[in-house]
Amino acid sequence: MSGKAQEAAGLPPGDDKRVYDAYIAGRQSAAMAVAVRAGLFDLLAHAEKEADAGEDFEGLSADDLQSEMKWSARGTHSMLGALHAMGLIQHAPRGYRATAEALRSLTRDTPGSLRGLIDMEVDHFLSPKALQEALQEDGSSVYGGEDPWEAHEKDPAKARAFTEAMHSVSERPAAGFADHVDLSKTRRLLDVGGGSGALSIALAHVNPGLECVVWDIAAVRPLAEEYVAKAGLTDRVTAEVGDMFADRYPEGYDAILFSQILHDWNYETGAELLRKAFEALPSGGQVLVHEKLIEDEDSDGKVPLANVLVSLDMLVWTEGQQYGVAELKKALRTAGFSHVKRRKTTGYWSAVSGVKP
Template sequence: MIPANLERAVYGMYATHALHVATQHGVFEHLTRHNGETAGKIAAALAVDEDTLERLLLVLSSFGVLAPDGERYVLAADVRPYVDREDPRYLMGFVEHLIGNTVDQFGRLGGYLDTGKAESDRDKPTPFEAIYHDDESVGRFLHAMWGLSYHVSHELAALADLSRSRQLLDVGGASGPFSVAALHAYPQLSATVFDLPQVAPHLAMRATEHGLGDRLGFAAGDFFRDPLPAGDCFAFGYILSDWDDEACAALLRKAYEACLPGGRVLIMERLFDDDRGGPLATAVMNLSMHFETQGRHRTAAEYLDLLRHAGFADGTVRLSSGDKHLIIGWRTESESDR
């Protein structure tokens, strides 16, 4: 008998694809509206082949996504929020990103092992050139990142305690999941997302959707080439894990130079345990960072070191109840350290 942990690892590719196909064909949308049905009734309602559907449902049941009740299939209680499009925890946009963008890149790992990433990718476009090559690709990416970030951003904004902040600079903030959550929580706050020009219409859509008006602004630029606007709070939400230590140090130093005295920087990231033995999601995404970006995931101590070297003081770590956490560094009140 194959050990259970190895068995789930071997067959994990089936689970991801099953989630994607079920989402595409409305299976989860149907099950969120009905309290469990037989494969026959679901197939009839969705006008899909019953035999194929039942095989799909059996895989999802074996992975614990569904909880069979006799001949009926029911969403597992703890799974429901993540497959319900109306819930802010909806995760299937990220699954779409995995299938549409990540799966095809696994073939590159062999070359990385043989010659290293830099040599293997020498003649290829950079990861973000590929992601931002047209508006459809940008939209898919930003949709996936919103799904991964928006729900936890409410908790992270509360952990940050922005009650005394006035101007948030959301560096590489995409369509604004953290900015939107922070603006809802702190009425005195204004936010500016600093990102590539292609992001502007997607941010404008979110600002309108959430009724934020001119409290949520946009500044177009390349954060490696252009200066950052001034502010008293700088947010790096899942940005630093895209880059190596040298690039991260440069970005944090830019934020330090633009940060008003007494202000702060917020780093929001998945964190490795101190011994780098987990968590699973961090280890998996650390591998994904290798071919999707130029970065990696780090321990809290590594981020605190980066903050100290950039000039930020009193670094603190605040853990959320999810898999993304908060590290804070402070800009001292004195102008003499500029």
């Protein structure tokens, strides 16, 4: 829309909504992460659970929330306004309650919650400054240039925070993955860089004959063991220390899984990892890849945004990038795999599989 004043001021026709919305979007991340770290959603969830036992939940007042969060009155007012507009809290007779989606995805100890991932934003927000530095470095810059996996080996707290974040990213998609891949005839699966074991746990749940080994760096092994024990699967899911860059992968597995591994490294290294998997598998063995893939452009020339943006996280954290669908299928075929298939699993996620001839 163009008015007289706009013309008189020499302003080009049109508006700046798309640009302004992109500019302001980062505030949503910031507000949500700070509220998660402060425990606002856990507090609302707890209060609602307590009330469930008795009468209807009337919500918590802004004053209650302010005193529990230890925020200023002005800050509390602004934060509650923002979280309400984002659809994360809603009005209740006494003040506010969390929305169903916030209860599901932002609270501690809720299966599939993104809390761990979002909490980590407080310490590692992808600010313009961080992105600017990452673009100049072209290597992982998240811990001041230190190799992130070495940093995790040295500092158990870092390994735990990262693994918790990964578990919260992976738990829900792992279930989607397990529902879409056929491992009914697979006996043993090697979960390369398996982290918390989220994928192995989901696969073992739906494939009663399957044994999985979560293969990761030393600092992560005890963490995986905790998650596996919690899932009650210690008889079929074990954790072993391994190095995915070792000359050879262990044999005796009829499936090898890379979940969010190829995107951590450049294309040459990714090709090398797939080649090692090919070498280690028997004929008829399967390689499985779990990633958020970048779709081809749709008929309007648009590429879905969320998975493209993950490449910026990869830039800051790793040496890698998100793969395109065709790119990943080609990488599997180049490594020697046949019957290369891609399935959309859940949300932004895909499974790509191939078979060793």
